[in-house]
Amino acid sequence: xxxxNDVKFLIVGLGLIGGSYAQALTDLGYEVGxxxxxxxxxxxxxxxxxxxxxxTEVTKEYVEQFDIxxxxxxxxxxxxxxxxxxxxxxxxxxxxxVTGVKGAIVYEIQEMLREDVEFVPAHPMAGKEVYGVQNAxxxxxxxxxxxxxxxxxxxxxxxxxxxxxGRLLGFKTxxxxxxxxxxxxIGFLSQxxxxxxxxxxxxxxxxxxxxxxxxSFRDLTRIAKINDxxxxxxxxxxxxxxxxxxxxxxxxxxxxxNALESEDIEKMREMMRISTERRKYFDK
Amino acid sequence: xxxxNDVKFLIVGLGLIGGSYAQALTDLGYEVGxxxxxxxxxxxxxxxxxxxxxxTEVTKEYVEQFDIxxxxxxxxxxxxxxxxxxxxxxxxxxxxxVTGVKGAIVYEIQEMLREDVEFVPAHPMAGKEVYGVQNAxxxxxxxxxxxxxxxxxxxxxxxxxxxxxGRLLGFKTxxxxxxxxxxxxIGFLSQxxxxxxxxxxxxxxxxxxxxxxxxSFRDLTRIAKINDxxxxxxxxxxxxxxxxxxxxxxxxxxxxxNALESEDIEKMREMMRISTERRKYFDK
Numbered sequence: 293x294x295x296x297n298d299v300k301f302l303i304v305g306l307g308l309i310g311g312s313y314a315q316a317l318t319d320l321g322y323e324v325g326x327x328x329x330x331x332x333x334x335x336x337x338x339x340x341x342x343x344x345x346x347x348t349e350v351t352k353e354y355v356e357q358f359d360i361x362x363x364x365x366x367x368x369x370x371x372x373x374x375x376x377x378x379x380x381x382x383x384x385x386x387x388x389x390v391t392g393v394k395g396a397i398v399y400e401i402q403e404m405l406r407e408d409v410e411f412v413p414a415h416p417m418a419g420k421e422v423y424g425v426q427n428a429x430x431x432x433x434x435x436x437x438x439x440x441x442x443x444x445x446x447x448x449x450x451x452x453x454x455x456x457x458g459r460l461l462g463f464k465t466x467x468x469x470x471x472x473x474x475x476x477x478i479g480f481l482s483q484x485x486x487x488x489x490x491x492x493x494x495x496x497x498x499x500x501x502x503x504x505x506x507x508s509f510r511d512l513t514r515i516a517k518i519n520d521x522x523x524x525x526x527x528x529x530x531x532x533x534x535x536x537x538x539x540x541x542x543x544x545x546x547x548x549x550n551a552l553e554s555e556d557i558e559k560m561r562e563m564m565r566i567s568t569e570r571r572k573y574f575d576k
Numbered sequence: 577x578x579x580x581n582d583v584k585f586l587i588v589g590l591g592l593i594g595g596s597y598a599q600a601l602t603d604l605g606y607e608v609g610x611x612x613x614x615x616x617x618x619x620x621x622x623x624x625x626x627x628x629x630x631x632t633e634v635t636k637e638y639v640e641q642f643d644i645x646x647x648x649x650x651x652x653x654x655x656x657x658x659x660x661x662x663x664x665x666x667x668x669x670x671x672x673x674v675t676g677v678k679g680a681i682v683y684e685i686q687e688m689l690r691e692d693v694e695f696v697p698a699h700p701m702a703g704k705e706v707y708g709v710q711n712a713x714x715x716x717x718x719x720x721x722x723x724x725x726x727x728x729x730x731x732x733x734x735x736x737x738x739x740x741x742g743r744l745l746g747f748k749t750x751x752x753x754x755x756x757x758x759x760x761x762i763g764f765l766s767q768x769x770x771x772x773x774x775x776x777x778x779x780x781x782x783x784x785x786x787x788x789x790x791x792s793f794r795d796l797t798r799i800a801k802i803n804d805x806x807x808x809x810x811x812x813x814x815x816x817x818x819x820x821x822x823x824x825x826x827x828x829x830x831x832x833x834n835a836l837e838s839e840d841i842e843k844m845r846e847m848m849r850i851s852t853e854r855r856k857y858f859d860k
Contacts, residue, residue: 417788417790418790419790436790437787437788437789437790439788465787467787467788469788477785477788478788480779480780480785481785481788481789481790481792481793482790482792482793484776485776485792485793485795485796486792487829487832487833488772488776488796488829489792489796489851490832490847490848490851491825491828491829491831491832491847491851492768492769492772492825492828493850493851493854493855494828494847494850494851494854495764495821495824495825495828496764496824497854498854498857498858499854499857501761501764501765502857502858503721503749503751504701504721504723504751504753504761504762504765505721505765505858506701506702506703506720506721506765506766508765508766508769508770508773508799509765509766509769509858510858511769511795511796511798511799512769512772512773512795512796513851513855513858514795514855515792515795516851516852516854516855517851517852517855517856518848518851518852520844520845520848520849520852521845523848524841524844524845524848527836527844528836528839528841531836531837531839534836535833535836535837537779538829538832538833538836539833540779540780541775541776541779542826542829542830542833544775544776544778544779545771545772545775545822545826546826547775548771548774548775548822549771549819549822549823549826552811552812552815552818552819552822553815553819555812555815557808557812560804560808560811561804561805561808563774563775563778564774564802564804564807564808565804566777566778567773567774567775567777567778567797567800567801567802568800568801568802568804570777570778570781570782570783570800571777571797571798571800571801572801573782573783573786574782574786574789574793574794574797
């Protein structure tokens with residue numbers, strides 16, 4: 293398998309996730325390079341031994357040394373990068389990504405990509421409420437899921453390589469979904485939950501509530517601290533799926549509201565029994 | 577102050593909260609008795625040294641020994657208990673409670689109560705997703721808030737005593753609100769969040785999602801494991817306030833949904849910036 297031999301990794305976009313990939317791969321003994329916008333991120337990553345070398349300039353000479361290239365960029369920047377620089381890749385290189393939406397970018401990139409380079413999309417479902425390479429931390433992968441979302445354009449060999457990358461990074465599970473299944477699932481589990489947290493936090497000027505807050509409100513709003521540029525882009529790229537999930541939630545919430553208004557205690561209790569039963573699946 | 581002298585405490589209702597009160601007070605050297613429905617709870621609490629003694633029978637002889645009586649019952653059972661047995665209290669006794677709604681019960685109980693006994697309502701904002709005296713644990717109070725909700729019927733001396741009880745139990749903060757302020761606050765911070773969690777968990781038969789779930793979905797649904805008998809009763813007793821809070825949330829959620837539908841990215845980002853800013857208040 294390609295990835296476990298002597299390959300060189302390039303990380304494009306050295307933020308929290310890119311930096312954490314770099315750290316995990318460097319610690320396994322791989323040679324890892326990076327391209328990112330700010331020189332200070334490169335300097336930091338070299339000093340902390342996350343990468344062997346890096347540059348803020350995209351040049352053919354630098355890019356063509358790498359066998360596997362990981363894109364950890366905002367979705368649209370990722371698409372533009374491929375348009376602009378794909379001629380720099382070494383023939384036979386495999387590229388992958390960490391993007392949180394798939395349908396809106398996977399087909400577009402595979403369509404435009406050179407025949408002799410393969411793109412195997414992946415979504416590492418890991419994160420933190422902080423950003424930047426300074427917060428890179430490979431342990432965020434330990435309890436997290438890594439999803440590969442290949443299409444009919446992908447070869448079994450390259451899919452195997454990118455799945456193996458997930459295992460090398462230390463993810464708890466490595467699974468495979470279609471881009472469409474991925475987007476439905478992420479629309480419900482991740483994007484909808486962020487919409488709920490943002491809306492709840494926006495309800496009130498709430499500073500005076502801090503003294504009365506129990507864990508429930510804290511838990512439901514933890515993810516209301518959000519990178520507005522990134523998440524609004526992700527929401528728009530998964531718009532129709534996310535709208536369906538928001539409408540589904542709103543219909544359930546309205547059911548409960550109306551049961552309360554009409555004092556239909558049996559309906560309320562039934563909804564609570566279902567939620568109690570289902571939540572048990574998620575006990576770690 | 578009465579409570580720090582040699583007083584005897586009676587806990588009525590030996591579940592998670594009643595048992596944790598008993599444990600904290602016994603550990604401080606107070607004599608604590610209990611009345612509860614099941615003999616096995618009494619036996620357990622005596623064996624684990626949570627209480628000195630207890631009974632499943634409500635008798636004048638037992639009740640009249642106690643100076644401070646804590647009711648840890650469901651709201652309606654609490655009201656019925658007072659109706660039925662209030663003649664058993666010692667003259668000068670102070671009673672308090674742990675009920676999660678206030679307006680719907682405080683005035684009713686104060687109205688019917690004997691002139692020589694005083695009811696100072698309190699709400700310890702602590703809990704767990706497990707029930708019963710077997711899970712009693714006084715450390716749940718350490719990071720929690722204790723709210724006293726007196727009315728014009730209460731005396732400064734008795735309010736002081738019940739606040740002191742909160743401090744003895746080890747709560748992080750002891751504060752005072754009117755019953756109405758309490759119910760608005762709890763409607764938003766606690767009841768609304770439980771409604772959201774229940775509705776979200778009810779959206780899908782979700783067992784197949786477990787492998788893809790990150791922390792966001794787990795955090796937002798932790799409280800979807802819920803005691804349906806107790807919470808439906810609490811919701812109904814705070815119905816109009818909770819309906820207002822649910823409608824407020826729904827209007828914010830709809831704003832975000834409509835911004836997404838119309839691709840109003842500036843509006844989406846603005847809502848995210850507000851939530852990010854406000855959530856900072858709640859960082860521990």
